[in-house]
Amino acid sequence: MIQIKPEIIHQIKEATSLEHLFDKVQMAIELEHATIPPYLTAMFSLKPGANLGQRKIIYSVVVEEMMHMSIAANILNALGGSPQINNPQFIPSYPGPLPMGIGQGLQVGLEAYSTKVVEDVFMKIEEPEHPLVFKALFESEEPQYSTIGEFYMALQNQIIALAPDILPGDSTKQVTSPSFFKKELLFPIIKKEDAINAINVIIEQGEGTTKSPYAQGEDGEFAHYYRFEELSRGKTLVADSTATNGFSFSGADIAFDHNGVYSLYPNTKTASLPEGSEVKILMNNFNTIYSSLLFGLHDTFNGKPENLGNTIGLMFDLRLTAEKLCATPFPGKPGYNVGPSFEFFKPGMPI
Amino acid sequence: MSYLNSPRLTFNGDFQSDVSTVNNDTAHYNNETFKPSFQIPSDSNDPNGWWNPEGGAVFNFLNCKVSQLTFEDGTVKSDPGSDMILGQFVGGPEGRPTGKMVDLDPDQQGVSALWCVQLRLFTASNELLFQGDIATTAFRDLQFRQTDGGKTNGQPLGGTWTSVMTNVQWGEKALASSPFLQKLKEVTHENKLSINLNAFGYHYNHSQDGRFSLGRILGSIGPWFKGEPDTFLPGRRLYGLVGLRGPAYFRISNFITEPETKRLTVDFGSSFPIADALGCISLTTPLLLGVAKIPVNQGPAQEATYITPTDFLKIGPVEYKTGSADWLNQTGGIVSFSNLPDLTFSSLTHNQLLLVSPSASTPGQLAIIARESVEGLYVRADNFVQRLDTDDESTIAFYAYRWGKPFANSAINVTLDSPTADTPLGPNNPISIVYGNNYPSDGLKFASGIFTDQQGLACLKILGKAIHSPRKYIDGQVYTLQYTLETYPNDYNDFAMMRDIIAVHLRDQFDVPEPPTWEAIKSTLIQYSNLYPIMSKYLVNLSDPVDLKLKKARLLFAFKQPITNTMHMPVTRDLSKAKREAIIKWLEYGELPEANDPTNENPPVPISQNPLGAGTPLTESQQDYRNVIKAKNGSMPSFPVIQNLFENL
Structure with missing residues (x-):
């Protein structure tokens, strides 16, 4: 999983005004964006017409990362801040840690698609926090790292604590796209409640709920982690009443053709x-x-x-x-x- | 258009034009004879999909910088310290897709147009100086430029786009610190600007220098004045005399005269001969500009025409610099002569301008390289490229000038070109029968004669009537209209390049089915799928109804963009309103076709028949025009290398 610098969570918890959260939400925008180039590079390495199953899954995740970036930007605007996107510092240096990531943690580069990249990088980016791990970390005196889930939950808690019911930002800056995103997923963030719900969308699409791999409801898509796990296993995840948690990777094959991938030079500059x-x-x-x-x-x-x-x-x-x-x-x-x-x-x- | 007026800004750099080329071959439009090999690049054995099958139609400015400023009093500045705008960057849009460059039709590739191109001037720290949208404009005045025959780049011709910049936004800092921009903003009307782009040195070839799909561009931006045409200079022109049907250099050069400053300004940026694709000048011939004291009415010829010095009133030499591209880049090829003697200037107001060179073969005589038209007459249609659907009516504005002044009460004759014959299958046409153009003649309705008003303006209404698949596998028909001033028509007949055309694509009559069906739109979408592999390969298989439905949101987004939006689909802008509506409706609520649907064949359609028998030869002017198109689109096999241009005149 992405190991986030614990001081960031600490600073969120110490915030006494919404302004103190601005740079943290900016980091969220940067983090959501930072996952897109690695995913896209892998997707573009798939030759046209080949490995359509892989392409479809990565594409579906990329589209949601774009939406998460939009949600984070809407939240920052709603809190009264201004997203900063048009400068060189917005782009991480690949290979390297993702924004907020601890230096010796997960290294993310721009590489061609491979099952290894999916397992070692993509699934690590999207890995949910195990409830037991979650608890252990919270109780640790000096945690080595925090998780993206913690980050968003800390942010959510501080918005609950600090924000008025009607958020102070200029509501005309809110961005939606009914043609491309359902209004239940990308919606204007006007009230405190909207911000809370919006953060839930990010968490659930990325990691799933603690009870089910579905992102939202029982008929939605699986969370990113499980979609990538489908690629790792070469099988789709399906409901399975015989499995312990109700799901198993026993669905249709997702065939992978090694020849259907361009061998990209890693981290081309x-x-x-x-x-x-x-x-x-x-x-x-x-x-x-x-x-x-x-x-x-x-x-x-x-x-x-x-x-x-x-x-x-x-x-x-x-x-x-x-x-x-x-x-x-x-x-x-x-x-x-x-x-x-x-x-x-x-x-x-x-x- | 007044791009030659001052204050004027000159810039130079590269342009990128990533046009697609599967659609350069008319036969590729036939779905029944289309082969996958038409989507791969040409090689030495086979033209396949020509030189850039995966082009995406992008047009953009690259590596462009402001090189020179010309102020109203004639002062020229190029030292970066003299105005902060000098040396600054000229580029395309930021935060939206670039503009596009597209042909009107495979049967009319001589009017390639810029759509939705935005030009932006900015500093090294990306502060906006000004930006504007270049109104849609098609190129004209294709001319031979490269004396090396374009061996490296594959395209020795150059062309010119002239237009108006609208939605002009001025950077605050720029207005505060650039006297030039302050003046330009003050002088221009309605916050528009005029712009001229002379492009050359385009690379069809994958040359060693990596310049594939790039060319050079010389830009001029000046004030725009009310009442002037949008797509050409309201002024005067020089026409090249040397060379009849072969390459003639200095073929067309615009010029203006300004009485307040007794100034002559000539734009050789569109015509100056260059040795290579980068604009290096190797010419060493002395060139003089002057006024003809006697009328010069000889037409172009292989042999030079001469004038004796006593019949020539000298204005001055064209002080170009040979051995590099520096002069062309710096000045844009524009030369000016201010404060001309009264006699010279007044003589120029009603006599022909000449470009001459002292004759080497006939000492004492001046060889005429280019001359103005007889009586300084000039007529041009402004909005000369039209896309019409059934029952659409368009009004075309014509402007006539005599010695650069509006030419009132003059008759302009407009004629529809005669039909061209179908080309049957044969050794030179191996893929598909190719249907002719300009029929049925009753597809377009317009008056054959119009008259200019006191401002020299005349308007022609063109009505598109219902036509029914005259070219069977390509939508609609293309028509070419010729026009001439009734006065002195001989001059127009002599100069093929002086003749301008109106190009019309009239779309087929089409009824939108209700409910919308795949059958009704299938052949159109399969054709796009064939012609634009960049779409089908990477974004959506346009020939597959299931894939289309899957990517419905993205497709509706693009199909619903207005034609003036750069994201408009199809990028070629050749889809009729009715067929667009049918596609949108089908995407929104049409049914997928049944598998093995017996109606899977193209429905029979009524046909507008070609009145000519197959093999009927082209007229001379049609053949000339076809040769120009071939030269432009890269299907002309080779061009001559000119070793000693003008040396033996």
Whole structure:
């Protein structure tokens, strides 16, 4: 699981005003975003038309991470803060720890799809906290780390404690997208109760409830961890009355074709591509779109919610460019293709 | 358009145009004969899907910087210390997708248009100086540029986009600290700006320098004035005289004269011969501008036309610099002569401008490289590219000028080009029969003659009538309309490039079925799936109704965008309103087709028949135009290398 620096939880608990929570919610936005490049890199490494089961599951998780990022940004706006998305510091350095993560904890990179990456990285990112572990940590005198669940629950508790019933932020900054997200999942956060419910959506979609792998209700999708576990086991998770907890990985096979994956050079960087090569220009195009997307999201969550449609257009462009990159052999590195680097591209830099 | 007026900003850099090319071959539109190999790049044996089958139509400005400023008094500044805007960056949009570049139709690839392109000037720390939206504009004035024949990049032609920038936003800091921008904002009307983009050196080829799908661009931004056309300069033009049907350099150059400053400004940015794709100039011939004291009415020819120095009133030399691209980049190829002597300037107001060079073969004579039209006449349609559905009516604005002034009460004749014949299958057309254009002739209704008013403006209404699959497997028909000023039509006949056209895509008449059915939209979507592998391969299999339904939200988002939104689908903007409605309705509530549905064949449709027999040859002007299109889209096999341009004139 993501091991979060315990002092962050401590600071949340010590907060005496909503302003004290702003930087923590900003970190949540950064964390939710930070999971997307690794997932997308794995997804784009799947060759077109191959490994559709893997693609579908990763895609479904990515879409929800985007929604979680939106929810976190809505919460920050609702509390009266301003999400900061359009700067180089917003992007983590891959490989490395995720935002808030402890330095020697989980290292996340940008790599091609493999069962190993799913198990060692993706499932670790989404791993639920075991109730017993949860309890033990809370009782520990000097905890070594905290969990993302604790982080969100601490945040939730402080909002309950500190926020007025009607939250102080400008409600016109709230972003929703009825065409793409159900209104029960991405909704305007106006009241304290909305913020509490919104945090529950993030926790449950990421980790599941403590009783069931479902994210919401009995007919919803499974939480991210279990979706990735399906990939690990190559079987879908289904209800199973004979199993101890009512579910087992005994559903349909999720076939995996090793040849249906581009062998991406891990953590490709623009600087490692030859100057004056087509693929470097393509990488610069990719990062231009990625940075433009961050600028667009920044505007969207800073008073221009109508710009959300433009960012969806940029996401299409991002994907198309990334898919082309992944299909391109890496010059000078036989056997490898070029992965998307997800680096900040300062406008005006030479392409 | 007044991009040559001042205050004027010049920038240069690269442009990217990631156009798709499966749709460059008309035969690829036939679903019945389409093969998967048409989606892979061409190789030495097979054109396949041409040079960029996975193009996504992106158009953007890359590596562009402001190089020069021209103030109203004629002062030119290029030193970065003289105004903070010099050396600053010119780029595309931030926070929204880039604009797009698309053809009108596979049978009309000579009017490639920029859609939804946004231009933004900003500092190194990304502070906005100004930005604006470039109104949709199609290129014109395709010209030979590269004397090396485009061997490296594959495309020796250049082209020009002229337009108006709207929704102009000015950066606060810029207005506070740039005298140039303060003046530009003050002078321009209605907070719009005029813009001209001269593009060349485009790379079809995967060259060693990595510049595939990039080209060079020279931009000029100036004030916009009320009452002027949007897509061309309301001024005067020089037309190249050397070369009849082969490459003629200096083919078209815009110029203006300004009486207040007795200034002549000529834009060679669209026409100056260059040695390579990066704009290096190797020409060494001395070039002079001056006024013809006698009318010059000779047409273009392989052999040079001369004028004696006594019939030529010299204005001055074109002081270009050879050996690099520096001069072109710095100045945009624009030259100015201010404070001309009264006699010279007044003579220029009613006599032809000439570009000449002292003759090497006939000493004492001046070889005429380019001349203005007889009587300085110039007529042009503004909104000259039209997409019409059944019963749509569009009004096209024509502006006529004589010596750069509105030409009132003049007749403009408009004619529909004659039909072209179908091309049957054969060694040179191996994939599918290709149907002709410009029929049925009753598809378009318009007046054959119109007259300009006191402002030199004339309006032509064009009505689209119902047509029924004249090209069977491609929606609708493309029509070409020619127009000329009734006065001096010979000049227009002599100069193929002086002739302009109106290009219309008239869509098929189509009834939206209720309830919506897959059958009704199937052939359209399969065709998109064939033609745009970037969509089908990576986003949605457009030929698969199940996949379409699965990705319904994303598709409805794109299909419902207005045509003026860059995310509009299809990017080619060739889908009729009725077919769009049918697709949207089917996505929203249509049924999936039954497996093994016996009605899985295309429904029979009424056909508008080609009146010409197969194999009927093209007219001369049609053949000329087809050659230009071939040169533009990369299907011309090779271009000559010119070793000694103008040396022996």
